Amino acid sequence: MKTFTRYGIEFAFAKGAIYCMEAVFLDIETSNNHAEDPKDLRTWISSIQVLFNGKYYLFRYPEELIKWFEGLYKKLKLYPSKKFKKKLIIYIHNASYDLSYLIPYINMLPDFDYSNQGIIEGPNKFLSYVRGSLEFRCSYILSGMSLEKWSKEMNIEHKKQVGLYDYDKVIYPDQELTDKEQIYDKYDVLAMQECLAKQMEYHGDNLTTIPFSATSYIRRTLRRSCNNDKYYRNEYFYDNRLNAELYDYMLKSYAGGMTHNNRFYRDTVIEAGKEYEFINNEFIFVNIIGHRDFKSHYPSQMTCYDFPLGQPQLIYKSDMGFYMTIGEILSWYPTFSSMSVIRFYNAELKDYRISMPFMQFSKCYEARFNSKMLDNGRVLYASGEWIMFLDNLTLKILSEQYDLEYEVLESWRMLNKPLPDCIIKVIDKYFKGKSDKKNLVHNLTEEFGKLDPKTIEAEFELMQDKKGLNSIYGCTATNPLRDQFEVTDKVEFLLKQSYNDLDSIHEGLTKYYKGRNNFLAYQVGVWVTAAARYELYEYIKAIGYNKCLYCDTDSIFYIKDEETEAAIEALNAEKKRKAHKIILDNGKEEYYDEFTPEPDCLAFKGLHSKCYGVVTEKGLELTIAGVPARTLVDIKDGELIYVTREEELAQGEKDPVKALDHLSNGFEFKINAGVSALYIGAEGFESPRIPQVIEIDGHVIHTAGGCVIRKLDKKVIRDVDFNIKFNENYQEGFDIDSML
Structure with a gap:
């Protein structure tokens, strides 16, 4: 990489541009008049903190910042040459918030008609914002965590200060800041700079190579691994590409984890040592409340099961002159996976004791219901007409739980294959790294204590492997076609590129599959969550609908007894026979796909998804969204x-x-x-x-x-x-x- 120095600052030629190799770190504090009526509400910037090339600047008015940037343009010659664009990267933690105040002022700076505003994924949703030679990036998106948590994880010198700033206090820009406020302000940009420096050192990056988001680190690792496999691109990406219709079906079918509360125990404290009625004089004694979760649930699906990686084949369409049944579709598995479009007329639970219904009301398209009954967004009963887009695993669950009156409109299938070694070895690397470093942290803590520098460094490396492992699934589930926006000088967000019809989807997919940086098949992400939901369903059945209290993606709270534990362990043993494993540094085998016990609970109470509490030996613990x-x-x-x-x-x-x-x-x-x-x-x-x-x-x-x-x-x-x-x-x- 060719470099040169100007005023003691290094510049580098990379990616067709000249990069300033010193980043600007920017943060603002704001205040408002706390008016009740939004039309009477006024807000403003009370201070602006900037750190650049070892110098700290404190501004009170936005125009002062713009004047400072204008000075940088002249001093560092940031105006473009005939051959090269120039880039000065500015990091802001939670850039979308700060830019809501700054963009009207930033847009006073020259833009050189680059016709590139960065990556804007929605109104006030910035991955980056570009104005001329200035590229504003979000360090929150890069780190995936608050500045307070990031600075603790990185174990830097100047950690984010907490509690020194009174956000309810009205601070005007012509008022002097207190010493505590000035310390708080300065530490924000110091923490950003030190965290970024440590993160770049750990990943071997500089400002020309650092990615935009936390997920991009693992995407880069996966890309390198897949590019080293000469067969990968054709066999696992291009040859099994989706057409516009099938992509649209998969997008509509995609769902996250199953999260549900047993309606028969809803709003009831279930306490160990007591008896409760499940339904209709069916009583159950609660000895203790068990809690289990899956070890690395999504990575387990990716390493232990096959995925639809063959060329898509249209097998059935309703105008072909014959009828297709759900049973026929399900018979294709495990050789093939399928994606089907089905119109339903009636759906009713086969047994009212089914306490964990899987049919999602939010996934019912073109719905015209005559009547319906829902349990926290899940269908108990419905009649009328609605369309669902269903992978074969979800379809199997629905066929087992519901009596269905339906018409198959369309069905596609794809040959199942294991994920290639170039992806599996990346998953194994992070899975092994997480397990080895977890053991190392445990040993160092016992020998030297939790605050010893060796323990702290091992804890840091453990967190990097955890984040890497958890990000792998996210890479596969990222929608390859995302709307892009542009912003006017008046901060009005206009849709620049959308994919709301088959023609635009076809055009977008054509570019996606031809792009050399793109390499992941979207259907993998769709099936990872489907497989995870199906596995959760298997354990719900093993435990019993009368004993499941609550489930959330990869965990279940349940009424625990010997019979239930035996059923769980029998299913665990069956899974283990097929499970992928790695060998740790200590020589022990570590298996994927285990449903492992957590500490038992003395009491449980749930109202609905993401709203429950437990009592353990440690006391009361709540999980409540919002x-x-x-x-x-x-x-x-x-x-x-x-x-x-x-x-x-x-x-x-x-x-x-x-x-x-x-x-x-x-x-x-x-x-x-x-x-x-x-x-x-x-x-x-x-x-x-x-x-x-x-x-x-x-x-x-x-x-x-x-x-x-x-x-x-x-x-x-x-x-x-x-x-x-x-x-x-x-x-x-x-x-x-x-x-x-």
């Missing part, structure tokens, strides 16, 4: 004082089981209530986002508006999300239509 784990409420003698969601739910109750029972419909979290985001212009909500000078309480404010983070007054717990009523009287043979 409710922060803790909220900072005070600082005393330099110590940060938090209130956890468990403490707030307990309301002083010392008995954790009684405290758990507070989790019910209508409970209000007022401390751990979360936040909302509102984008406003210079003169309030729905006003233009253009630079203006306004006066507030005698202070002159320079603002173009931005994103206001508002603390919610309360977070109300609801019995069932989606606000869909569940009728507990549903049972076999009941006239459901009369109840709706």
Whole structure:
């Protein structure tokens, strides 16, 4: 790589451009007038922190930052030459937030008509933003974590400061900042710089090679491995390419993990040592509550099972003059996987005892229902017409759980193959690395303690392998065709490229499969989650619908007894006979695809998906989507004082089981209530986002508006999300239509 130096700063020629090899680290603090009415709300930048080439700058007005950038343009000669573009990379943690304030000012700088605004994936959703020679990137997307967590994981000197800044305080740019506020401001950019430096060193990167996102690291590793296999591109990518229709079907069929709460135990504390009615005088005694999860669930699917990697074949279409049945489609497996388009007219659970129904209401397209009954977004019963796009594994679950009246409209199949060695060896590398480093951390902690530098460094390397392993599936499930936006000078987001019809999808896929940087088949990601859901379903059946309390993607809480444990271990043994394994540094075998026990629970209560609590030997533990784990409420003698969601739910109750029972419909979290985001212009909500000078309480404010983070007054717990009523009287043979 050819380099040169200007004013002591290194520049490099790479990728058809001249890169400044020193990044700018930028952060802003904002304030607002806390008006209740969004139209009266005003927000502004109260300070701007910049770190570049070892020098720290503190600005109070956005125009000062723009003037500084103009000076850099001249000093570093960032204006383009006839042959080369030039790049100065600016990192911002949570760039989408800061850019909501800065873009109207940044756009005052020259853009040289590059016709490239970076990667904008939605309104106020920036992977990068380009203006002239300036390329703004998001270090939050790069790290995948908050700056506080990133700086702790990297174990840097200047860690993100917490608690020194009062976000409720109104700070005007003409007011002097306190010493604590100035320390807080400075440490943000110092932490970014030190974290990035350590991350680049670990991965062997510089500013010309560093990727945009956390997932991109593992994508790069996979690409290198696949490129080294001369057969890979044709056999596992290009030859099995999807056409526009099949891609559209797979996109509509794709779903994440199965998350559900047993409706028969909903809103009930299930406590060890007590008996409970499951349904219709069927009682079950709870000795203890078990909890298991899968070891590396998605990587296990990728290493232990086959995937649809043959050329897609259209086997059936409704105009072919004969009828296709679900049974015929399922008979193709395991030789083939299939993707089918099916119109349903009726669906009803075969047995009302099925407490974990898998048919997703959100996956019902072109729906015209006469009647329906849902359990937290899952279909118990429905009649009318709707279309679903189903892989064979999900279709098998539905055929086992439901009586179905249907018509197959179209069905495709693809030959199943194991993933190639060039992908498996990357998965093995990170799986082995995670296991080996976990053992190393354990040994170092026992010998030297948790705070010893050797232990801390091993912990850091363990986290890198964990992130790498978890990112592999994400690479395969990334939609290859994503909408792109552009932004106007008034911060209006316009759709630049969309894929909303078959013609645009066909054009996009043609480019995707021809692109030399592209190498992953989208169908792999679709089937990874389908296989994971099917495996979860197998264990739900082994445990029993009357004993499953809650499931979430790769884990199950259940009523534990000898019979259940025997059923689980029998299924584990069956899986182990087929499972992939690696040999660790200590010589031991480590298997994928194990359903392993977690600490038992003394009590469980769930309301719906992502809303439950348990009591373990450690006490009360809650998982509630939208409710922060803790909220900072005070600082005393330099110590940060938090209130956890468990403490707030307990309301002083010392008995954790009684405290758990507070989790019910209508409970209000007022401390751990979360936040909302509102984008406003210079003169309030729905006003233009253009630079203006306004006066507030005698202070002159320079603002173009931005994103206001508002603390919610309360977070109300609801019995069932989606606000869909569940009728507990549903049972076999009941006239459901009369109840709706």
